[in-house]
Amino acid sequence: MEELLKxxxxxxxxxxxxxxxxxxxxxxRADLAAITGQARSTIAARIDLLMSAGLIAPxxxxxxxxxxxxxxxAFSPEARIVLAVDLGATHARLAVTDLASNVLxxxxxxxxxxxxxxxxxxxxxxxxxxxxxxxGRSLDDLVSVGVGLPGPVEHSSGRPINPPIMPAxxxxxxxxxxxxxxxxxxxxxxDVNIMALxxxxxxWPAVTDMLFVKVATGIGSGIIxxxxxxxxxxxxxxxxxxxAVPSAADVPxxxxxxxxxxAVASGQAVAAALAAAGLDASxxxxxxxxxxxxxxxxxxxxxxxxxxxxxxxxxxxxxxNPSLIVIGGIVAEAGEHLIAxxxxxxxxxxxxxxxxxxxxxxxxxxxxxxVLGASAMAVDHVLSPxxxxxxxx
Amino acid sequence: MEELLKxxxxxxxxxxxxxxxxxxxxxxRADLAAITGQARSTIAARIDLLMSAGLIAPxxxxxxxxxxxxxxxAFSPEARIVLAVDLGATHARLAVTDLASNVLxxxxxxxxxxxxxxxxxxxxxxxxxxxxxxxGRSLDDLVSVGVGLPGPVEHSSGRPINPPIMPAxxxxxxxxxxxxxxxxxxxxxxDVNIMALxxxxxxWPAVTDMLFVKVATGIGSGIIxxxxxxxxxxxxxxxxxxxAVPSAADVPxxxxxxxxxxAVASGQAVAAALAAAGLDASxxxxxxxxxxxxxxxxxxxxxxxxxxxxxxxxxxxxxxNPSLIVIGGIVAEAGEHLIAxxxxxxxxxxxxxxxxxxxxxxxxxxxxxxVLGASAMAVDHVLSPxxxxxxxx
DNA sequence: CGGCTTTTGCTTGACGATCGCCAAAAGGTA
DNA sequence: TACCTTTTGGCGATCGTCAAGCAAAAGCCG
Numbered sequence: 144m145e146e147l148l149k150x151x152x153x154x155x156x157x158x159x160x161x162x163x164x165x166x167x168x169x170x171x172r173a174d175l176a177a178i179t180g181q182a183r184s185t186i187a188a189r190i191d192l193l194m195s196a197g198l199i200a201p202x203x204x205x206x207x208x209x210x211x212x213x214x215x216x217a218f219s220p221e222a223r224i225v226l227a228v229d230l231g232a233t234h235a236r237l238a239v240t241d242l243a244s245n246v247l248x249x250x251x252x253x254x255x256x257x258x259x260x261x262x263x264x265x266x267x268x269x270x271x272x273x274x275x276x277x278x279g280r281s282l283d284d285l286v287s288v289g290v291g292l293p294g295p296v297e298h299s300s301g302r303p304i305n306p307p308i309m310p311a312x313x314x315x316x317x318x319x320x321x322x323x324x325x326x327x328x329x330x331x332x333x334d335v336n337i338m339a340l341x342x343x344x345x346x347w348p349a350v351t352d353m354l355f356v357k358v359a360t361g362i363g364s365g366i367i368x369x370x371x372x373x374x375x376x377x378x379x380x381x382x383x384x385x386x387a388v389p390s391a392a393d394v395p396x397x398x399x400x401x402x403x404x405x406a407v408a409s410g411q412a413v414a415a416a417l418a419a420a421g422l423d424a425s426x427x428x429x430x431x432x433x434x435x436x437x438x439x440x441x442x443x444x445x446x447x448x449x450x451x452x453x454x455x456x457x458x459x460x461x462x463x464n465p466s467l468i469v470i471g472g473i474v475a476e477a478g479e480h481l482i483a484x485x486x487x488x489x490x491x492x493x494x495x496x497x498x499x500x501x502x503x504x505x506x507x508x509x510x511x512x513x514v515l516g517a518s519a520m521a522v523d524h525v526l527s528p529x530x531x532x533x534x535x536x
Numbered sequence: 537m538e539e540l541l542k543x544x545x546x547x548x549x550x551x552x553x554x555x556x557x558x559x560x561x562x563x564x565r566a567d568l569a570a571i572t573g574q575a576r577s578t579i580a581a582r583i584d585l586l587m588s589a590g591l592i593a594p595x596x597x598x599x600x601x602x603x604x605x606x607x608x609x610a611f612s613p614e615a616r617i618v619l620a621v622d623l624g625a626t627h628a629r630l631a632v633t634d635l636a637s638n639v640l641x642x643x644x645x646x647x648x649x650x651x652x653x654x655x656x657x658x659x660x661x662x663x664x665x666x667x668x669x670x671x672g673r674s675l676d677d678l679v680s681v682g683v684g685l686p687g688p689v690e691h692s693s694g695r696p697i698n699p700p701i702m703p704a705x706x707x708x709x710x711x712x713x714x715x716x717x718x719x720x721x722x723x724x725x726x727d728v729n730i731m732a733l734x735x736x737x738x739x740w741p742a743v744t745d746m747l748f749v750k751v752a753t754g755i756g757s758g759i760i761x762x763x764x765x766x767x768x769x770x771x772x773x774x775x776x777x778x779x780a781v782p783s784a785a786d787v788p789x790x791x792x793x794x795x796x797x798x799a800v801a802s803g804q805a806v807a808a809a810l811a812a813a814g815l816d817a818s819x820x821x822x823x824x825x826x827x828x829x830x831x832x833x834x835x836x837x838x839x840x841x842x843x844x845x846x847x848x849x850x851x852x853x854x855x856x857n858p859s860l861i862v863i864g865g866i867v868a869e870a871g872e873h874l875i876a877x878x879x880x881x882x883x884x885x886x887x888x889x890x891x892x893x894x895x896x897x898x899x900x901x902x903x904x905x906x907v908l909g910a911s912a913m914a915v916d917h918v919l920s921p922x923x924x925x926x927x928x929x
Numbered sequence: 930c931g932g933c934t935t936t937t938g939c940t941t942g943a944c945g946a947t948c949g950c951c952a953a954a955a956g957g958t959a
Numbered sequence: 960t961a962c963c964t965t966t967t968g969g970c971g972a973t974c975g976t977c978a979a980g981c982a983a984a985a986g987c988c989g
Binding site for chain 1: 946947948949950954955956957958
């Protein structure tokens with residue numbers, strides 16, 4: 144046995160070669176031939192094919208090494224567009240992006256998910272169509288739609304399953320409904336998963352194992368393991384809001400159980416605690432406003448919420464061994480108090496091996512994480528090797 | 537857009553076709569042509585290739601539907617052999633298996649891992665060679681070696697990283713050492729990961745998301761998500777032994793922290809508690825013996841350990857949403873007490889969506905889980921599509 | 930027992946993809 | 960300006976795959 148871990152290069156089609164260019168970096172034909180091990184002429188044929196589909200374009204000449212300067216080619220993200228939809232309990236955010244998830248147009252609106260799928264989805268379709276029009280692009284350029292919903296979703300079918308805050312959506316064929324309006328593939332997932340994906344793709348593409356934690360009205364997380372979003376057996380992975388924490392002891396939770404993390408550390412719970420102390424707070428935004436205004440009690444409450452979340456995340460770190468935890472959601476916007484509380488407990492409670500390379504940071508995508516993730520999910524589907532091969536065939 | 541989620545079939549080489557036969561089920565040429573979408577002549581050529589390599593063999597005739605009965609072909613697991621090595625703190629188990637992880641020969645020995653890599657690995661190589669000889673097979677048939685070690689391992693390099701109970705092994709090039717003795721690829725991983733793999737492949741191949749929990753001297757787990765073993769950023773995933781549990785409060789743990797699960801629920805901890813109560817127990821095996829002898833205090837202690845473990849697993853269930861939890865390790869052999877305690881807390885503490893399809897069972901592979909997993913890891917490497925293509929080229 | 934059905938093994942020609950080679954192009958360098 | 964280096968595009972050759980066809984094999988059915 145000569146080569147133990149190296150095998151002959153596998154056959155790679157045009158779609159596979161295209162994956163190499165997904166990072167946006169310009170490459171010469173010679174580069175690609177060297178990477179794939181295929182002949183220059185084969186690469187040239189692939190390049191022609193992808194160019195005629197508009198997916199790649201010449202990107203100037205590379206520095207010459209003495210001879211004729213090589214032409215480089217790079218991914219053309221503007222070739223097509225996708226519609227990204229981030230639906231929350233009471234808000235909606237839509238964006239039209241190119242294939243690199245660059246936002247071309249964006250809109251925000253108050254929208255009650257509880258109004259049901261018919262009302263909400265036709266509003267989404269109408270608004271999406273208008274939004275595409277504002278970019279000056281045709282609907283024919285729209286190749287995919289990504290949707291995030293505030294509840295558990297079976298990703299393979301795009302159907303919500305027993306969603307607590309949107310019961311009317313149970314088992315609704317969301318992709319089917321939207322495909323009647325858009326001539327495009329429709330992908331649906333849980334909103335926190337979408338945010339994890341958005342944060343991962345836009346801010347930390349090189350990290351293979353990370354956890355995204357959303358702290359807002361509720362608490363949830365999305366898991367990236369081995370570079371991919373992991374959804375669990377029923378798409379319910381990451382649901383850490385109802386893990387028991389010691390400090391919640393007998394506090395009742397809206398889920399019917401007692402002692403849940405959400406019952407003491409969610410934006411809602413913190414607001415309720417502050418209101419009970421006589422402060423004017425009824426939701427997460429109020430808590431953030433109080434902290435920003437310098438209210439000491441609010442800051443302390445947020446920091447304590449961070450500690451409670453940290454006690455759960457310490458267990459998550461031991462279990463998943465991520466190299467990064469990203470904290471998002473509106474409560475994370477209240478300065479460093481939340482993350483300070485989280486760090487305090489996580490670094491205290493986890494084993495050195497797991498924490499020595501662990502970073503805990505706040506979201507870089509912030510409010511855009513949702514739509515960026517929805518966009519990334521849609522783009523991934525459309526730019527998969529098999530999809531590319533089918534497209535240029 | 538006609539087909540939204542279906543794309544043209546991707547090119548599939550002989551290695552890919554072989555994957556279809558990995559399950560051991562016999563298939564006709566016509567079956568394979570229908571599945572891959574390739575021409576019968578192409579399939580016939582692939583079959584010839586794989587047959588001449590000995591990887592598949594005719595498996596009798598299928599039932600005729602009126603005409604000539606088709607010949608079926610099936611994977612020939614006996615084509616090659618692998619060596620599976622499961623090293624614990626004080627014991628070693630070696631097995632020679634075929635490519636379906638059927639055990640052809642097996643041996644067990646007391647061996648202190650603390651003796652260091654030189655002593656241990658040369659013993660492993662010597663014993664492995666002898667074990668191969670007892671099967672009547674040649675060392676030339678040995679294509680891969682799988683090794684499980686009791687500590688964190690960087691799987692890609694096969695090097696242990698800061699292993700607490702085997703400090704002399706830190707950053708040792710285990711594959712390099714064993715490759716000097718065997719002309720075969722060497723794969724190394726953590727022992728609990730190996731057990732998870734063994735249990736998954738032999739007992740639950742269709743389950744995509746499961747958690748394997750080993751309860752012995754220590755407590756650890758291995759994660760299967762989306763059908764694959766997940767190791768985390770540094771190969772330390774699944775290390776749940778040092779997650780905090782309320783009932784451990786101020787109990788000191790060998791890791792230097794207080795309140796760890798292992799400090800109250802490991803076999804060692806239970807034995808210590810029973811010893812303090814005047815019973816004759818100094819390790820996990822003693823605890824199991826006491827329970828089997830009908831000792832009430834021991835049974836209650838094991839059940840309480842189950843509850844403590846359950847409180848951690850409830851969090852794991854929320855985070856990973858597995859459809860199966862398998863309990864292994866020697867303490868799991870003490871009847872149903874451990875698993876009863878685990879079930880009690882997990883079903884009480886987790887959300888209905890996560891538990892409605894969740895099963896919690898004891899290991900079917902039992903003591904063999906380790907070597908079966910080591911075998912599976914080695915086999916997987918050798919039978920990957922790329923490896924097959926290289927083999928028959 | 931003979932005809933029918935179905936699968937198999939083999940061959941053939943066609944087609945497409947890929948490869949290696951070579952001449953032309955385009956810039957740097959002496 | 961002439962030479963050199965390197966890239967590029969085009970060409971025929973080769974290999975793998977496919978579709979089709981055909982005789983033989985082998986069990987089923989009447």
